Amino acid sequence: MNRRQKIEAMLSEDPGDTFLRYSLAMELRSEGDHASSLQQLDQLMRDEPPCVPAFFMAAQQLVDLDRSDEARDLLREGIDEARRQDDSHAAAEMSEFLMTLGDLGEL
Numbered sequence: 001m002n003r004r005q006k007i008e009a010m011l012s013e014d015p016g017d018t019f020l021r022y023s024l025a026m027e028l029r030s031e032g033d034h035a036s037s038l039q040q041l042d043q044l045m046r047d048e049p050p051c052v053p054a055f056f057m058a059a060q061q062l063v064d065l066d067r068s069d070e071a072r073d074l075l076r077e078g079i080d081e082a083r084r085q086d087d088s089h090a091a092a093e094m095s096e097f098l099m100t101l102g103d104l105g106e107l
Contacts, residue, residue: 003027018044018051025054029061037061045077052082052090059097068101075101 001009004027011020025040038061044054055078062071075098082091 004031018047022051022054022057025057029057034061034065045081049085050081052078052085052087055081056090056094056097059094063101072098072101 004024007020007024007027011017011024014020021040021044025037025044028034028037028040038058041054041058041061044051045058055074059071059074059078062068062074075094079091079094079098082088082094
């Protein structure tokens, strides 16, 4: 059983586990299945409360896929959500990443 299969097996027992869902998204990314990874991250961003790290990871993946405009929008949403959740560290990380994207076009 590979790593993804192990995560999926654990998720079948606890489908709401945020950490396992995030881990699956990261594993799918490492396998090159960006569409499935981004779908998993999107679901995490829609949780209540939203999973703040999902915004950052999705934005990084979008940049890797040459979708920087989408990444910028997602980072702005993620920064707002991080601030709502009083996660200043995550807000700062995403703000810094957003600033680096200025070199790739308009902010």
